Amino acid sequence: MFELPEFITLSRQINETLTGKIITKGSLGNSPHKFVWYNRTPEEFFTLTQGKIIGQAQAKGKWLFISLEPAYVLVLGECGGKVLFHPSISAIPKKYHLLLAFDDGSAFTATTQMWGAMELYEAGEERNRPYIRGMRPTPVEPEFTREYFEALIEGLASTEKRSAKGLLTQEGLIPGIGNALTQDILFKARLHPRYAIQDLSQEQRKQLFRAIVDTLEEAIRLGGRYDEFDLFNQPGGYQRIMDSHAVGQPCPHCGTAIVKMQYLGGACYFCPQCQQ
Ligand SMILES: [Zn+2]
Numbered sequence: 001m002f003e004l005p006e007f008i009t010l011s012r013q014i015n016e017t018l019t020g021k022i023i024t025k026g027s028l029g030n031s032p033h034k035f036v037w038y039n040r041t042p043e044e045f046f047t048l049t050q051g052k053i054i055g056q057a058q059a060k061g062k063w064l065f066i067s068l069e070p071a072y073v074l075v076l077g078e079c080g081g082k083v084l085f086h087p088s089i090s091a092i093p094k095k096y097h098l099l100l101a102f103d104d105g106s107a108f109t110a111t112t113q114m115w116g117a118m119e120l121y122e123a124g125e126e127r128n129r130p131y132i133r134g135m136r137p138t139p140v141e142p143e144f145t146r147e148y149f150e151a152l153i154e155g156l157a158s159t160e161k162r163s164a165k166g167l168l169t170q171e172g173l174i175p176g177i178g179n180a181l182t183q184d185i186l187f188k189a190r191l192h193p194r195y196a197i198q199d200l201s202q203e204q205r206k207q208l209f210r211a212i213v214d215t216l217e218e219a220i221r222l223g224g225r226y227d228e229f230d231l232f233n234q235p236g237g238y239q240r241i242m243d244s245h246a247v248g249q250p251c252p253h254c255g256t257a258i259v260k261m262q263y264l265g266g267a268c269y270f271c272p273q274c275q276q
Pocket of ligand 1: 251252253254255256271273274275
């Protein structure tokens with residue numbers, strides 16, 4: 001599944017490659033998939049996208065917004081899979097969940113792996129969509145300061161029990177982070193996934209904040225994770241430290257074997273020595 005670095009990479013590449021192209025045909029795919037969330041019928045999508053021009057793209061959290069001018073926004077969100085540019089429409093994949101064909105013979109397809117939103121809104125209406133409306137600051141925004149992070153933890157810690165992994169992956173508390181980057185963030189912060197945020201010391205909070213910001217910055221700079229693909233079907237350059245390949249391997253810090261644990265709807269990979 002894409003996380004913020006992959007969506008930021010896609011938005012940058014769309015701005016460099018697709019902006020200004022004119023849509024000749026928009027299609028909601030040729031491969032029925034019950035976990036793709038559409039808000040238009042195929043006929044509506046075809047009619048509303050025809051003749052529109054690709055404007056600017058931007059990412060926020062796990063959402064990608066592509067302006068279709070005039071007056072519409074294509075929204076891809078909470079998805080994984082492949083979002084691709086094809087210099088020639090003859091090279092599109094056999095199965096896809098969304099297609100835009102352009103007047104110069106090129107094309108854009110999106111094919112999700114598990115689930116995901118592929119929706120078309122009148123510009124501005126997308127901001128009323130659940131999960132987009134009221135989205136909290138993401139770690140790459142200026143609002144995501146140490147003070148903001150402190151207040152977030154204080155607020156949560158005073159009302160409920162929550163683990164470090166829960167802080168990073170649940171309820172959009174820190175939008176844009178998913179299970180994959182969470183593993184590296186917790187490793188760098190030296191925290192066990194189940195560590196209660198109520199028990200974080202000042203020093204640990206500082207380390208966790210730094211780990212979040214640094215991990216995201218690095219993954220963005222490197223064009224996303226190595227196990228996800230960009231607009232040109234190239235893997236990202238960010239090598240994950242803690243993933244399935246790390247299990248049984250020595251911890252880069254202390255040499256203890258890395259272990260795997262199922263927790264909060266996904267696999268955790270961590271060092272039982274460094275992350276207690
Ligand atoms: Zn270790």
